Amino acid sequence: MRQLVTLNAVKRIIHADLAGTYSLETLARAVGIHEQKLMKLFRRHEQSTVFAYIRQARMQYARTLLEQGSTPVENIAALVGFSSAANFATAFKAHTGLTPRQYRRQHQETTQSEHAPTG
Numbered sequence: 001m002r003q004l005v006t007l008n009a010v011k012r013i014i015h016a017d018l019a020g021t022y023s024l025e026t027l028a029r030a031v032g033i034h035e036q037k038l039m040k041l042f043r044r045h046e047q048s049t050v051f052a053y054i055r056q057a058r059m060q061y062a063r064t065l066l067e068q069g070s071t072p073v074e075n076i077a078a079l080v081g082f083s084s085a086a087n088f089a090t091a092f093k094a095h096t097g098l099t100p101r102q103y104r105r106q107h108q109e110t111t112q113s114e115h116a117p118t119g
Contacts, residue, residue, distance in 0.1 A: 011053075018061050055091075059091075062100070073100045073101060077089075
């Protein structure tokens with residue numbers, strides 16, 4: 001139980017500032033455990049490393065922002081911790097198979113077709 005409380009505390013820190021830069025040492029110190037223990041917690045409960053979890057959280061938030069449709073890709077890149085829109089686009093495409101603009105367009109087309117009148 002204590003492990004899940006610690007894990008959730010780290011997740012809250014990460015989600016509170018997805019653009020932040022985190023070291024394993026900083027996160028471990030913030031919740032009062034050793035770095036190795038933090039790594040084991042993530043492997044056991046998230047089946048990933050701390051940094052893979054952060055990357056996943058950033059990409060999920062980026063997808064949400066792209067789906068909302070109004071935030072420029074350059075701003076989304078900054079909000080999820082990328083120094084440039086080009087680096088973000090490369091990482092996003094590696095993660096989803098689509099560029100951010102392609103993802104947004106595909107989502108908008110899917111949403112429009114779901115709400116189109118049938119008849």
